[in-house]
Amino acid sequence: MDLALFERVSEFEWRIRPFGRMRVPGVIFASEALMREMDAKVYEQVTNVAMLPGIVGASFAMPDAHWGYGFPIGGVAAFDADAGGVVSAGGVGFDISCGVRTLLTGLHGEDLDAVKERLAEALYHAIPAGMGSTGAIRLDAVEMDRMLKGGARWAVERGFGSAADLERIEEGGCMKGADPSQVSDQAKKRQRDEMGTLGSGNHYLEIQQVTEVYAPEIAAAFGVGEGDIVVSIHCGSRGLGHQIGTEFLKRMVIAAPGYGIELPDRELACAPIASPLGQEYLGAMRAAINCALANRQILTHLTRQVFSEVLPQARLPLLYDVSHNTCKVEEHKVDGRLKKLHVHRKGATRAFGPGHPDLPRDLRDAGQPVLIGGSMGTSSYILAGTEAGMQRAFGSACHGAGRAMSRHQALRNWSGRKVVDDLAGHGILIRSLSMRGVAEEAPGAYKDVGEVVDAADHAGRARKVARVKPLVCIKG
Amino acid sequence: MAAARWEHFPHQADIGVRGVSATLEQAFEQAAMALTAVITDPATVAPREMIRLSCEAPDAELLLVDWLNLLIYEMATRNMLFGRFEVHLQGNRLAAQAWGEALEPARHHPAVEVKGATYTALRVAQQPDESWVAQCVVDV
Numbered sequence: 001m002d003l004a005l006f007e008r009v010s011e012f013e014w015r016i017r018p019f020g021r022m023r024v025p026g027v028i029f030a031s032e033a034l035m036r037e038m039d040a041k042v043y044e045q046v047t048n049v050a051m052l053p054g055i056v057g058a059s060f061a062m063p064d065a066h067w068g069y070g071f072p073i074g075g076v077a078a079f080d081a082d083a084g085g086v087v088s089a090g091g092v093g094f095d096i097s098c099g100v101r102t103l104l105t106g107l108h109g110e111d112l113d114a115v116k117e118r119l120a121e122a123l124y125h126a127i128p129a130g131m132g133s134t135g136a137i138r139l140d141a142v143e144m145d146r147m148l149k150g151g152a153r154w155a156v157e158r159g160f161g162s163a164a165d166l167e168r169i170e171e172g173g174c175m176k177g178a179d180p181s182q183v184s185d186q187a188k189k190r191q192r193d194e195m196g197t198l199g200s201g202n203h204y205l206e207i208q209q210v211t212e213v214y215a216p217e218i219a220a221a222f223g224v225g226e227g228d229i230v231v232s233i234h235c236g237s238r239g240l241g242h243q244i245g246t247e248f249l250k251r252m253v254i255a256a257p258g259y260g261i262e263l264p265d266r267e268l269a270c271a272p273i274a275s276p277l278g279q280e281y282l283g284a285m286r287a288a289i290n291c292a293l294a295n296r297q298i299l300t301h302l303t304r305q306v307f308s309e310v311l312p313q314a315r316l317p318l319l320y321d322v323s324h325n326t327c328k329v330e331e332h333k334v335d336g337r338l339k340k341l342h343v344h345r346k347g348a349t350r351a352f353g354p355g356h357p358d359l360p361r362d363l364r365d366a367g368q369p370v371l372i373g374g375s376m377g378t379s380s381y382i383l384a385g386t387e388a389g390m391q392r393a394f395g396s397a398c399h400g401a402g403r404a405m406s407r408h409q410a411l412r413n414w415s416g417r418k419v420v421d422d423l424a425g426h427g428i429l430i431r432s433l434s435m436r437g438v439a440e441e442a443p444g445a446y447k448d449v450g451e452v453v454d455a456a457d458h459a460g461r462a463r464k465v466a467r468v469k470p471l472v473c474i475k476g
Numbered sequence: 477m478a479a480a481r482w483e484h485f486p487h488q489a490d491i492g493v494r495g496v497s498a499t500l501e502q503a504f505e506q507a508a509m510a511l512t513a514v515i516t517d518p519a520t521v522a523p524r525e526m527i528r529l530s531c532e533a534p535d536a537e538l539l540l541v542d543w544l545n546l547l548i549y550e551m552a553t554r555n556m557l558f559g560r561f562e563v564h565l566q567g568n569r570l571a572a573q574a575w576g577e578a579l580e581p582a583r584h585h586p587a588v589e590v591k592g593a594t595y596t597a598l599r600v601a602q603q604p605d606e607s608w609v610a611q612c613v614v615d616v
Contacts, residue, residue, distance in 0.1 A: 039488055067488040069594045069615065094591040094615045131515060131589035132555050132579040190552050200589040201616050239552050242591040242615075246545050253595065254534060266595040406486035407588075407616070436587035 001038045012459035022050040029459035030063040041067035048264040049077050054085025060393040062348050063455035064402035070267030073347035076396040081273040088270035091344035093325040094245035097292035098236030100371040101321035105314045107229040120472045122306045124431035128197040129476045135196035144188050148180040151290030155297035167360040169321040175290050179283025190239030196298035203235040203476035208468035215465045218384045221366035224466050233299050234373045237292035244288050248281045320369035322349050324399045332394050343394045351385035351397035351462040370462045373400045375446035377423045379469050381453045383462035397462040401449035410445035432475035482510035487613045494611035503608040505561040516584040521559030523575030530571045536600040540610050544593035555579050591615040
């Protein structure tokens with residue numbers, strides 16, 4: 001990206017002065033190196049978001065920002081309903097509430113040595129992954145609506161996990177304001193066989209080992225120590241979320257002119273928060289958040305079942321569950337006053353600082369765990385929300401590495417089989433239905449997640465707590 | 477004039493699908509082939525079963541997105557892949573037939589599941605050589 005387009009506010013903050021129809025500035029948090037590599041489309045998209053009605057503060061982008069749909073992936077923007085603010089289906093994306101959860105195991109590296117292969121095989125068979133895979137649970141119409149209302153709480157009531165899990169999920173595992181009646185029959189039908197499935201693309205279930213601890217006190221509060229084995233699950237709201245995104249994107253594109261909204265890009269499709277369409281979307285989108293939370297809860301249960309057979313001494317409590325693609329009503333300080341805002345995070349993680357009332361009591365002093373997934377075969381990171389982070393970008397941080405090249409290019413550069421063999425040589429077992437899928441997700445196709453996380457830390461978005469490396473990856 | 481063809485074009489996070497042909501209808505058919513090719517080699521999909529589809533949208537570009545989303549929906553809910561298409565357009569109304577078969581992971585090796593067709597890099601237009609192009613990015 002051309003750095004001359006920005007005013008450099010600090011080493012890790014780059015500002016776009018408002019021009020034309022921009023209502024607020026654009027702000028990107030990144031190192032100079034990440035800025036130079038960043039797609040020029042990010043500049044365009046950050047600028048476009050700044051033009052939307054009712055936007056508050058600035059149109060933000062995180063260090064992993066890349067070319068998305070309307071919003072950049074890694075984009076954060078908050079809107080004030082009282083000032084004509086909007087809710088945008090494009091600003092949330094198709095995979096509503098796609099996110100990551102990490103489970104502790106109480107195990108250490110040596111506990112795994114003798115059973116790693118067996119565990120990989122058992123997980124590969126137990127976790128439905130890839131296109132066309134189906135879950136063991138089929139929901140009838142009544143149960144589907146209960147799931148959409150209840151989220152992970154519904155899953156726990158049905159025997160998938162325990163009440164203690166709910167404390168460690170955003171919103172206590174149940175997004176309020178979900179309205180299953182706003183979810184179309186098509187979206188529900190698309191979800192019928194997909195509860196408890198991982199999906200595909202960059203979704204995964206990984207067994208990981210903590211290799212480095214940067215902030216021992218916070219790590220201790222999170223229950224994470226060097227050498228520990230953890231399990232991370234990355235997936236979202238499956239077909240239901242995709243269908244809701246698809247349907248509302250179209251409705252909002254068609255309705256926007258009627259609301260007097262001039263869209264700089266059709267993909268920014270939005271409606272006033274206060275409008276019937278805006279409210280219908282919020283009801284459906286919240287139901288999709290619950291679907292994602294329930295889905296990750298069921299996958300957690302399946303993972304625990306596998307561990308109980310292979311490593312019966314392991315207990316797998318939930319460290320935390322974060323969502324990436326959401327619009328949530330939150331209170332933030334604007335010009336010194338607390339205000340209710342609709343915060344869109346598109347490929348960005350909520351990162352609430354210490355003391356925030358929404359955090360579970362036993363994590364309140366440490367700050368919210370911020371789980372940053374790497375790409376297949378590379379490190380992931382655990383960070384913590386900070387007080388400084390709350391002051392800017394509404395308590396938000398990056399969400400992952402972000403692609404460095406297209407799938408197209410990745411296919412030309414790597415063969416799936418070779419990627420699997422190379423990673424096996426490094427002690428990382430990959431299990432996947434599709435070798436082409438593995439090639440498209442090759443580690444080299446992604447940016448260096450370490451650089452992204454360092455930038456997030458230096459920019460005060462969240463504090464680095466620990467690094468984990470993958471040992472087993474079940475790829476969706 | 478260009479022969480009917482499909483191709484993919486790069487998008488940083490996802491992938492673009494493009495159909496090019498002498499007629500708008502064939503360009504839509506080719507874009508659908510490109511969609512299948514995101515998942516698997518279309519040549520491996522046998523035309524065992526036919527389904528009928530229809531949709532309507534305010535303009536040709538929105539119609540392309542609708543058409544692809546309809547196929548994504550049918551693939552997901554029928555657990556099928558499609559390898560042959562016949563599209564008929566009347567104004568901004570589309571009626572189509574799609575031939576395909578049940579997805580068999582062991583044989584089709586699906587690389588990825590498509591979440592939805594997007595309005596990004598969306599273009600339906602006649603080119604200077606009079607051929608039609610129909611394209612957009614799909615989210616995977």
